[in-house]
Amino acid sequence: MLDRDSNTEYYFGSEKKCTYGKDHHCLSEWQACSTTPYCVWPATNTWLCLGVSTLIEKLSPQKTRNMAGQQIVFIDFSMNNFEYFISDGWLWSFKNSTVIFIVDTPMAPFANYWFDQMRTLEISGGIIYADDTITQIIRKIISIVGGSIILPNSNKPRITINEFAILRLLYRGVSPKRMAAFFQTSVNVIYANKSKIEKKFNCSIKRLPRAGST
Incomplete structure (x- = not known):
């Protein structure tokens, strides 16, 4: 079960926070008040939120419009958040979303494991690694939002x-x-x-x- 204090997303454009509920009411409310359809979970890393915002700004207006109507969640898949990802059911909360893991180096094997679980649950998304270049990251975001499957880096280990x-x-x-x-x-x-x-x-x-x- 996710911790109540950290089970929060930051909704860019609406200046509000809310709990990611099982019925996804917060996403519906957010889409109605924001023109930038994405969020970051958990909302504890201010620098990551700023970094994601900067990346989205680099997308063309057409690519940003293509994100409309999607529930896009950038997951702070860092070692500091390890305890959330050791739970069996955390990913199910994002069943109706497009999920993008932003992964620090030590967590890559764990992110690769959870990507396989995403495929099993039919959740769309992908992984951004710590050593990806800005160009690679932008291409990944565009491809994932466009519905393409970006497989994990086969050179990186994974947890079985x-x-x-x-x-x-x-x-x-x-x-x-x-x-x-x-x-x-x-x-x-x-x-x-x-x-x-x-x-x-x-x-x-x-x-x-x-x-x-x-």
């Missing part, structure tokens, strides 16, 4: 379904021994997967951000 299941339990403090019993496998297998996950994140699971951590 099995690794996600193990990561989620380790993150929540379940011991490898208990997990081995649950998955009917050996403790060595759990530790091997743990090592693979930490290598992909370039970070110990114990050091991944949690609510209230500083």
Whole structure:
């Protein structure tokens, strides 16, 4: 479940904030009062909001008009927001939206995993990586808004379904021994997967951000 304080988007052009509800009422209200049809979630990174605004301004008026009628959400897919993305159901809240992940380098493997889940849920969208150039980013936005499928960078690692299941339990403090019993496998297998996950994140699971951590 998403945290109430952070489950917020900034709606450019309407100078308002609202909760992203399951019925998407906020998007309907926003579309009625804004000519710039996109938002950023969660709305805690002022610099990211400014950066997205600058990128949208670089689009031609025709491309901006093509965004009309769509529910476009830029997701701040950064390490600071890790706890939101460890939940099974967070992506379902954006079922009726076009979702664009803006990803920092350590989170690329996790974003690639969730892109696969987007395809399964038939949610349109794509990924903007930290090392994409401005030209690449603008092209991606135009293509995604136009309905094209931009596949993740195959050179970047991704978390597998099995690794996600193990990561989620380790993150929540379940011991490898208990997990081995649950998955009917050996403790060595759990530790091997743990090592693979930490290598992909370039970070110990114990050091991944949690609510209230500083």
